[in-house]
Amino acid sequence: MSPEDFDYAPRGPFILGIPLGDLSFSAFSSKKMFDRRWHLRAERFVVYQLAMLICLAAECTATYSYAKYEDLEEHVENAFPPADLNRTNIMGFHISTIVFCVFVATIFGADFFFLLMFPRHVFPRWYQTTKKALAVFITAGVFACALGATIVIARQSATITGVPQSTIDAATELYFRPPLEYRSWAVNIAWICLIWPGFIACVASCILMFIADSYDVQHGTDPRYFGAYPGQDNKSSSTVGAGDDAAGVPLAANTAKPAAPSLSSAATTPSVAAPTMATADGSKPGSAFADHGAVHRGAQAV
Numbered sequence: 001m002s003p004e005d006f007d008y009a010p011r012g013p014f015i016l017g018i019p020l021g022d023l024s025f026s027a028f029s030s031k032k033m034f035d036r037r038w039h040l041r042a043e044r045f046v047v048y049q050l051a052m053l054i055c056l057a058a059e060c061t062a063t064y065s066y067a068k069y070e071d072l073e074e075h076v077e078n079a080f081p082p083a084d085l086n087r088t089n090i091m092g093f094h095i096s097t098i099v100f101c102v103f104v105a106t107i108f109g110a111d112f113f114f115l116l117m118f119p120r121h122v123f124p125r126w127y128q129t130t131k132k133a134l135a136v137f138i139t140a141g142v143f144a145c146a147l148g149a150t151i152v153i154a155r156q157s158a159t160i161t162g163v164p165q166s167t168i169d170a171a172t173e174l175y176f177r178p179p180l181e182y183r184s185w186a187v188n189i190a191w192i193c194l195i196w197p198g199f200i201a202c203v204a205s206c207i208l209m210f211i212a213d214s215y216d217v218q219h220g221t222d223p224r225y226f227g228a229y230p231g232q233d234n235k236s237s238s239t240v241g242a243g244d245d246a247a248g249v250p251l252a253a254n255t256a257k258p259a260a261p262s263l264s265s266a267a268t269t270p271s272v273a274a275p276t277m278a279t280a281d282g283s284k285p286g287s288a289f290a291d292h293g294a295v296h297r298g299a300q301a302v
Contacts, residue, residue, distance in 0.1 A: 019121070023117055024117070044208050049112070062195075069158065093145055157181040
């Protein structure tokens, strides 16, 4: 029984309170991933994946650029000693882009996985606060990488020192890819063109994370209720839980209370009025049941 089912109950074994029995490959189906009963579930999945995939692409281009400039430095210095190729101005942003893009995949990938597998689990507040703080820090780091790399690539270049200009010209003619001028290489331009959309996706992911956490604090993590009565306001309805039907039909709010036992005769058996379940037209089809499964069957009979 998955967390999407009405009669859901957590399944063990449990590690740190997380029901590992809920792990299932079927959770990756589009039907479950984009289940609209959870607030912002589909939106978070889409935006999280955009942030992770775009930042992954930016990380790959930064890694490729880093490797090629490292090869360029090695080749120039070995072929034209005592030449010294200086690329430290871009190397720092290579490394920081790789690190922060890995962090993006970690923080949003973890939240993606837990939301997918354990949508009803209530995590402690310290975890939620730490998660949001890390998401903001990582997003700020991606912004710093994007801004710094843009400035360096647009305005600076690698330099060769320690040898005359004729040797520099010969070295750059022999090893012309990647060029010393950063903005002249398409890989560096692709890096910048990817990291900025990745940053925007990270900002959107942070916003959705904050909004979803605020909603869960107020309304809980159970699936949202969808009213079955015509004209009923779904937003004002409570979440699906005890006393609600899987199809969205709640039990009557004013169910009858047990009647007091008669005092006229000691032999008289106390009578208890059965709780009722109202239908859309006001009729009472039968008695309600204490457990969720019986409530569900009673609602189906309606």
